[in-house]
Amino acid sequence: MSHDLALAIWGAVALGLVSCEVLARVTGGRYAQVRRLLHLLTATRPRTAFAFLGWMWIGWHLFAR
16 A cells, blocks of 8 residues: 555545534534543453554554555
8 A cells, every 4th residue: 555545544534523523513512522432442451452453453454564
């Protein structure tokens, strides 16, 4: 994978997070803010472990090779 493609993927992730935050603020709370989504993802220890392992797997397969 090229460096440019990796940067494009990170850019898409950042754009998605910013878009979610803007959508949540514009709609007056109809949609969850990013902090709420992260809280739901890491609310319990197994979820936190799963999120961490998933992030490691994605990082290894998309960016470390």
